[in-house]
Each structure stands twice: as structure tokens, then as C-alpha cells.
Amino acid sequence: MSLFHFSPFFKLNFLQVEVSTVCNLRCEMCPKNYFDWKPKSMDLDFFRKLPFGRFRYVHLQGWGEPLLNPNIGDMIEISKRKCRVGMTTNGIFIDEWKDELLKLDLLAVSIAGIDSQKRVRKCELEDVAEKIRLLASEKERPKIVIATLMMKNTIEELPRLVEIAKKIGADQVIANNLDYIPSKDLVGMEVFSENPDERFLRVISEAERRAKELGIEFVARPIKLEEAAVCAENPLKNCLVTVEGLVSPCVYLHLPTRKDYIVRFFRGEEKRVKKLYFGRADEFEMVWKSRDYSDFRKRIEMRLYSEIDLPEPCKTCYKAYSV
């Protein structure tokens, strides 16, 4: 039976909602630094119209800092009535929104690394770590995840970051890859490749070992490039609503820039990919079942059982290669 067989009881998995494209930081790997960015907060009245009941989980974050949306407290409350809710934040405003954040099911805090936090994120690790520690000490609280990025100039800090995460009361560390490269300046900073460097594999194993010893969950994305049938974003069951209310398969296909295309660097070369979206999220059922969106998903679904090429916009996306 097709994965797209629709019944009123069929739940999709993961709805990512870009509630803000504003950010207070200037991290060196962030596309905001390289493009003509549109800083904007999602309107609360529009947010109320989103199809939360159709999803098991909603993640309130896209390309921006969600806690800079002035209505984020109401947004957490509204979405929580219908499904599980989480968010990724840079951690700076945790104390200002503490009561609201305690209602979440999952809170991920992005940390560049230990010594790298100041260089990459231009903010102090100690400040953010203390805010996480205070939140983690609450009895009723969300699962707290430290999300970090493995880059050539940060990966060595991974085992120590696991120790700090444990010390401040986090439940899990997730090590992601620099899977979207917005500028030539960043080419070569990624740690993944067809033949991953033994040094990087050893650091990841060491981080795994320490996490096990300390009793904290640890997940690192693979660093070997291998074409996947379906990427980890899984557009068959997940989607993004952009800050402007458009439904797109994932954040890698829509950035809040003024151009109608995305610039990405793939295998060292600049690629331009037309932004991909299928309609407005306040008409979600119609958009999800539209011919174009169904065809896009169908093509990916068929890759599960036959040798079919990736859809064109995915061919130059590193997520399609398992990292």
C-alpha cells in the first residue's frame, strides 16, 4: 500500500515551523552572514491555523532564533494542545522564557564547542551552560539536548563537550554535520567525506565511550558520504512551514533570502537550486495532496524499492548522502 494512503487517522510525523528568522548571533557557518536575509517573525494568527493535529511532533525552529518571536509563549501553548512540541535555541534567552520552556517536550540548545563557542558563535559558553543547568535542575522539564556541529575546527572538543553536557544536567548530545555549506569560505570545514579521516572517527568513538561511562545519550551523524534512499529529513512524513507560511519539504529547500533560489556548495562547487514549496500552510490538506507535492514524495518513496535518481533539488544536498 502506498505510504500516501490517506485516512483521517493517519498522522504525519514531524512538522518544523520557522517561527522566526531573526537572530541575535553571527555564527561563522550561518547562511545569514552570506545572503540578503529577510528577518521576520511568524504572525500569531497565522500560527493558530497550522495543522498541529496532523502531526505527532512539532519543532518550533527554522533558520533563526525562535525565542526572538515575541509570541513564542503563546505558540508553545497552542501547539502543545495538539501534539508534542520541541525547539532548538541558541540558549541566550532561556532564562527570559523559562516558564514557557518548561512546558516543552524537548529543548535542544546549540553549542559550537567549548573553546569554539566564543570563536564560532561569538558568545560565552559559561553563560549558556549556567542557564541550561538551572533549567535542567527543575523537576518537571523537557528533555534537554545539546546540539553541536562537527567541523574540522570544533570536532576535537566533542568528548569534553559530552562531559560538560553531563555536568550541567543535559540528557543527550547530538553531533551534527556542516551539511549545508553556504559559502566558499566554509568549504573544507566539513568532517564528512567518502573516506572519513581516521582521526575524526576516533574522536567520535571517544565521545561515545565517555557518554556511555557517564550515562548520557550520545548520537553522532555518520561522516561517510553514501547515497541514502530517503534522507534523514524524511520528506515522506515530515515538512517545514516557512516563516512566510509556505509548505516546503525541508529547511534545505527554503531559506529566508530575497532570491528565489538557494546557493549551496556541494563537492566544492557553487550550486543554485530553485526554492521548493508547494503552497500555503493554512490550506495544508490541499497542499499535501497536490499533484506536484505528491509526485515529489512518490519519487522518493519509489527509491525505497527501485533504483531511481534523486529528485533534482536533492542531488546537491549533503543530507541525501547520509551525513
Ligand code: SF4
Ligand atoms: S535530500 Fe536534502 S533537499 Fe532533499 S528532502 Fe532531504 S534534506 Fe531536503
